[in-house]
Amino acid sequence: MMPMPVLEEKRRAALARALGQTLQKRAQAVAEMPEWEAMRQRAHDIRAGAMDRLFEHLDAFERAAAANGIRVHHAATAEDACQCVIQIARRLGVTRAVKSKSMVTEEIHLNHAMEAAGIRPIETDLGEFIAQLKGDPPFHLTAPVVHLTRDEVGKVLAVKLGVPFTNDPAKLTMIAREVLRREFLDARLGISGANFLVAETGSIVLVTNEGNGRMVTTLPNPQGPRVNVAITGIEKVVPTLRDAAHLLRMLARSSAGARLTAYTTFIQGPRARSSGEEPSGPDEVHVVLVDNGRRGMLRDARLREALFCIRCGACSNICPVYHRAGGHAYQSVYNGPIGAVWSAALWDTEQAAALPFASSLCGACADVCPVKIDIHHAMLWQRNLATLRGRVPAWQRWAWRLWRMGMERAALYRAGSRLARVLLPQVVLNRLARPWTSKRDLPPLAAKTFHELWKEEA
Amino acid sequence: MSELRRQFEERLGQLGVPVVLPAELEAMLTGKVFVSEHAVCKPWAARATCADPREADVTVTGCDALVAETGSVALLSAPVETRLSTLMAPLNVVVGGERQLVADMELVFEQFAGRLRPGAAAACLTFVTGPSRTTDIEKTLIFGVHGPKKLVFVFAEDGG
Amino acid sequence: MTGLRNRAMMATSSSAALGVWMMAAALTGAGRSTTLNAVRIGLFIPCLVDQFMPRAGLGVARLLKKLGHTVEYPAEQTCCGQPAFNSGIHSEAVVLAKRFVRVFDGFEAVVSPSGSCVAMVRNFYGDLLGARPALADRVFEFSEFLVEKLHLTDVGARFDGRVTYHDSCHLLRELRVESQPRQLLRAVKGLELVELNDGPTCCGFGGTFSIKFPDVSAAMAEDKVAAIERTGAQWVVAGDAGCLMQIGGMLSRRGSPVKTMHLAELLGGNA
Numbered sequence: 001m002m003p004m005p006v007l008e009e010k011r012r013a014a015l016a017r018a019l020g021q022t023l024q025k026r027a028q029a030v031a032e033m034p035e036w037e038a039m040r041q042r043a044h045d046i047r048a049g050a051m052d053r054l055f056e057h058l059d060a061f062e063r064a065a066a067a068n069g070i071r072v073h074h075a076a077t078a079e080d081a082c083q084c085v086i087q088i089a090r091r092l093g094v095t096r097a098v099k100s101k102s103m104v105t106e107e108i109h110l111n112h113a114m115e116a117a118g119i120r121p122i123e124t125d126l127g128e129f130i131a132q133l134k135g136d137p138p139f140h141l142t143a144p145v146v147h148l149t150r151d152e153v154g155k156v157l158a159v160k161l162g163v164p165f166t167n168d169p170a171k172l173t174m175i176a177r178e179v180l181r182r183e184f185l186d187a188r189l190g191i192s193g194a195n196f197l198v199a200e201t202g203s204i205v206l207v208t209n210e211g212n213g214r215m216v217t218t219l220p221n222p223q224g225p226r227v228n229v230a231i232t233g234i235e236k237v238v239p240t241l242r243d244a245a246h247l248l249r250m251l252a253r254s255s256a257g258a259r260l261t262a263y264t265t266f267i268q269g270p271r272a273r274s275s276g277e278e279p280s281g282p283d284e285v286h287v288v289l290v291d292n293g294r295r296g297m298l299r300d301a302r303l304r305e306a307l308f309c310i311r312c313g314a315c316s317n318i319c320p321v322y323h324r325a326g327g328h329a330y331q332s333v334y335n336g337p338i339g340a341v342w343s344a345a346l347w348d349t350e351q352a353a354a355l356p357f358a359s360s361l362c363g364a365c366a367d368v369c370p371v372k373i374d375i376h377h378a379m380l381w382q383r384n385l386a387t388l389r390g391r392v393p394a395w396q397r398w399a400w401r402l403w404r405m406g407m408e409r410a411a412l413y414r415a416g417s418r419l420a421r422v423l424l425p426q427v428v429l430n431r432l433a434r435p436w437t438s439k440r441d442l443p444p445l446a447a448k449t450f451h452e453l454w455k456e457e458a
Numbered sequence: 459m460s461e462l463r464r465q466f467e468e469r470l471g472q473l474g475v476p477v478v479l480p481a482e483l484e485a486m487l488t489g490k491v492f493v494s495e496h497a498v499c500k501p502w503a504a505r506a507t508c509a510d511p512r513e514a515d516v517t518v519t520g521c522d523a524l525v526a527e528t529g530s531v532a533l534l535s536a537p538v539e540t541r542l543s544t545l546m547a548p549l550n551v552v553v554g555g556e557r558q559l560v561a562d563m564e565l566v567f568e569q570f571a572g573r574l575r576p577g578a579a580a581a582c583l584t585f586v587t588g589p590s591r592t593t594d595i596e597k598t599l600i601f602g603v604h605g606p607k608k609l610v611f612v613f614a615e616d617g618g
Numbered sequence: 619m620t621g622l623r624n625r626a627m628m629a630t631s632s633s634a635a636l637g638v639w640m641m642a643a644a645l646t647g648a649g650r651s652t653t654l655n656a657v658r659i660g661l662f663i664p665c666l667v668d669q670f671m672p673r674a675g676l677g678v679a680r681l682l683k684k685l686g687h688t689v690e691y692p693a694e695q696t697c698c699g700q701p702a703f704n705s706g707i708h709s710e711a712v713v714l715a716k717r718f719v720r721v722f723d724g725f726e727a728v729v730s731p732s733g734s735c736v737a738m739v740r741n742f743y744g745d746l747l748g749a750r751p752a753l754a755d756r757v758f759e760f761s762e763f764l765v766e767k768l769h770l771t772d773v774g775a776r777f778d779g780r781v782t783y784h785d786s787c788h789l790l791r792e793l794r795v796e797s798q799p800r801q802l803l804r805a806v807k808g809l810e811l812v813e814l815n816d817g818p819t820c821c822g823f824g825g826t827f828s829i830k831f832p833d834v835s836a837a838m839a840e841d842k843v844a845a846i847e848r849t850g851a852q853w854v855v856a857g858d859a860g861c862l863m864q865i866g867g868m869l870s871r872r873g874s875p876v877k878t879m880h881l882a883e884l885l886g887g888n889a
Contacts, residue, residue: 004831004833004834005833006833006834006837012837014596017597018596018597021597022597063576064576065576067576067577068576068577068579124604125594126592126594126595126603127592127594130594130595143593143594144594145594145595146594146597148595148596149596150595150596150598153595169595169596169598169600170598170600172595173592173595173600173602173603174602176603177602177603177604180604181604184604185512201574201575201576201579202576202579203574203579203583209590209591209592209593210590210591210592210603210604210605211545211590211603211604211605211606212603212604214541214545214584214604214605215545215604215605217582218541218542218545218582220512220542220545220546222510222512241564241567241574242564242567245562245563245564245567248563256593258587259469259527259528259529259587260528260530260563260585260587261587262586262587262588262589262590262591262605263584263585263586263587263590263605264530264584264585264587265582265583265584265585266574266582266583266584267581267582268574268579268580268581268582268583269579269581270581271535271581272536272580272581278535278536278539278581279539279542280535280539280541280542281535281541281581281582320819320820320822320838321831321834321838324833324834324837324838325834357706357826357827357830357831358827358830358831358834359824359827360787360820360822360823360824360827360828360835360838361704361787361824361825361827362787362791362819362820362824363787363791363792364787364791364817364819364820366791367791380703380704380706380742382706383704383705383706384706384707384708385706386706387706387707387708387709392705392706392707397707400702400705400707400710401710403701403702403710404702404710404711404713404714407696407697407699407714407717408696408713408714408717409696410693410694410695410696413696413697417668417669433829435828435829435830435832436828436829436832436867438832439832439833439835439836439839439868439871440836440839440864440867440868440870440871441866441867441868441870441871442863442867443670443863443866443867443870445669445670446669446670446671446672446673448672449668449669449672450663450667450668450672450675450676451663451668451691451693452672453672453673453675453676454675454676454679454691457676457679
């Protein structure tokens with residue numbers, strides 16, 4: 001089993017404060033909607049409907065997008081998706097690209113692939129920008145450096161950008177603005193994710209509070225052909241604009257406690273060139289639809305719900321395990337409760353298979369999920385999958401078998417519990433229960449079991 | 459004041475977007491001023507000192523719809539350019555008309571169904587809800603990380 | 619279930635007065651109505667209660683008997699299979715689930731002082747066995763049974779002290795039992811109930827989670843214990859033995875004067 005250390009006390013407290021603040025804003029935004037439960041159900045139903053006929057919706061999206069001049073690419077694997085982007089960059093002849101925050105690009109390790117191909121990806125979401133400078137993977141689905149203090153951010157910028165040290169968040173933000181504004185004005189390739197794809201209109205929906213998502217998809221560079229590539233999972237499609245509107249509300253309220261994200265953009269194609277030239281916007285828009293294991297999730301009735309996820313991060317914000325261990329402890333791009341489910345579903349590795357066990361199954365995640373994913377129940381199912389796939393060591397399976405055989409015979413169970421009382425003094429019990437007693441005391445066995453007391457009472 | 463307008467103004471207030479009178483705008487138009495071609499911006503056309511929104515300190519732009527539920531301004535990318543003009547400058551003034559108010563995003567989709575239809579779609583439809591902001595550093599709210607640090611709203615005097 | 623509900627309603631529906639009468643009747647051993655006796659309750663005492671806090675089991679038994687019900691403890695019972703199920707060993711859990719259904723199927727109602735084990739039967743047997751057994755609807759957690767089925771909140775108990783109640787996750791989120799234990803506690807004479815106000819957040823037990831991830835589990839327990847201590851309560855009460863072992867184990871390690879007690883023991887231990 002993977003080790004999962006606890007964050008040091010100071011960082012734990014800071015993380016708890018930050019996550020708590022976001023949760024509190026969410027609670028206020030939810031309290032404002034008396035019909036929140038019905039809204040969650042509607043969101044769930046929209047996503048369920050989208051997944052029930054996923055490939056029909058994807059076909060519809062592709063037809064509509066193509067009619068608007070968007071080029072749609074299909075990537076079965078992470079490798080395919082990265083190659084697709086690299087080819088577009090090479091054809092365009094660029095050696096750098098501006099990127100807005102996208103978990104799918106993290107999933108496929110696009111930055112690494114681009115760098116290997118000699119193209120520099122520049123993260124432009126402030127959090128991602130800091131994480132990229134520091135060389136860290138994102139700590140949280142929506143807040144990549146939520147674990148860093150202002151001093152730590154200040155040090156990263158001072159060291160990596162050669163600017164004088166400051167720990168003032170406003171000044172740090174303005175430093176990033178300046179550096180990244182130059183990149184935006186210079187870039188000809190913009191890479192974004194997509195929060196939703198709308199089947200009926202072929203729209204790519206992108207939300208951004210900072211505005212970098214708009215920069216990356218508008219490409220303010222006055223010169224040269226400009227290209228926007230949106231990379232996203234096949235599960236992001238929703239049937240209609242109305243569906244998207246509902247989910248956008250749920251997303252904004254759940255992730256940040258806002259009524260709507262600052263910028264919500266429906267991208268429908270390259271800038272118009274026939275009916276009066278549009279002065280801004282990309283000359284080409286591409287969408288890369290990434291599978292990378294999602295079809296497998298779709299086929300498993302108990303994991304399909306995980307595809308409903310709209311990446312709001314609320315489950316991480318409330319998760320008591322995430323609070324103590326932090327995002328990096330999961331050692332996976334997708335962390336927190338839904339991240340554990342996704343990781344184990346996408347990657348057949350020992351590390352990923354261990355993640356669904358890293359939960360007390362408290363279910364707080366499912367209660368805050370805006371699309372009502374039974375996150376902890378999915379983890380329960382994945383634990384069984386781990387057994388079926390041989391990820392549970394043979395000695396453990398044998399131990400469980402012996403345990404079951406004992407439990408099948410009441411007499412054996414009772415004899416065992418009597419024997420334990422005679423043969424196992426507390427000191428021995430404490431030694432046997434080492435992982436438990438290293439941190440807590442083990443209460444003593446009762447002098448008499450209920451079974452014995454019951455007989456006495458009768 | 460209509461209920462929609464009351465709600466819209468309340469939302470703007472919560473987002474830190476002041477609603478100013480046309481006369482009050484004058485004082486804000488300092489530095490390089492860009493004024494968009496929207497008809498509602500005509501009163502300020504003479505104040506323009508900059509033709510490129512990329513270089514402007516202040517941009518004055520019109521919009522295509524106003525959403526009361528969220529305090530959002532809806533912008534189509536054409537026929538008048540709205541992408542750069544609402545994104546690049548530190549101060550963005552949006553001029554809108556009371557007649558442009560709708561209750562929610564769904565009604566914007568209905569109104570602009572023709573501009574969203576595959577094959578005839580505008581390149582881009584954006585809902586702007588408050589200024590550019592981030593909470594990435596210790597959850598401290600900072601405005602103007604990439605887009606406008608300040609957003610100001612003006613109701614056009616003729617009702618738009 | 620309708621039978622049980624109707625009889626329970628007939629017997630106890632309208633008022634606390636009726637409850638008082640029933641208790642008086644039960645105490646004197648006279649006037650036991652056939653209606654009440656007709657409810658044959660099977661006691662489901664999970665392993666942790668059996669081994670570590672048997673007085674919680676006695677609390678349930680004594681209270682239900684006092685209310686005039688026929689309470690039986692099928693000695694054949696062992697484990698519902700939850701530990702194996704939660705560990706992903708469905709092949710072993712399913713054997714015990716089938717066994718559990720065999721042992722308890724004859725009862726009109728099965729009552730247990732464990733939210734966790736009741737949730738296992740009610741919420742997960744269907745998935746585990748391929749079809750939800752009818753028994754799943756007749757298995758109740760003790761506090762939910764008292765309040766929802768017997769419509770009783772005052773069980774006539776007395777307990778002097780300041781008490782806080784810990785929501786076990788399975789009670790709270792699997793069974794949606796939240797107000798019932800509080801109603802029961804508030805009616806206890808001499809008891810002052812103070813709210814924990816920590817979320818409610820998990821104590822970090824989580825079965826084998828507490829052993830597989832001891833550091834995270836203990837960190838959760840530490841925060842839970844700190845929240846308990848902030849309330850100034852002398853006792854922390856819960857409806858699941860696992861939580862009480864986790865919380866009690868951490869209280870004890872930290873040398874805290876706060877003590878743990880199972881809800882069923884508090885309500886019925888001296889009945």
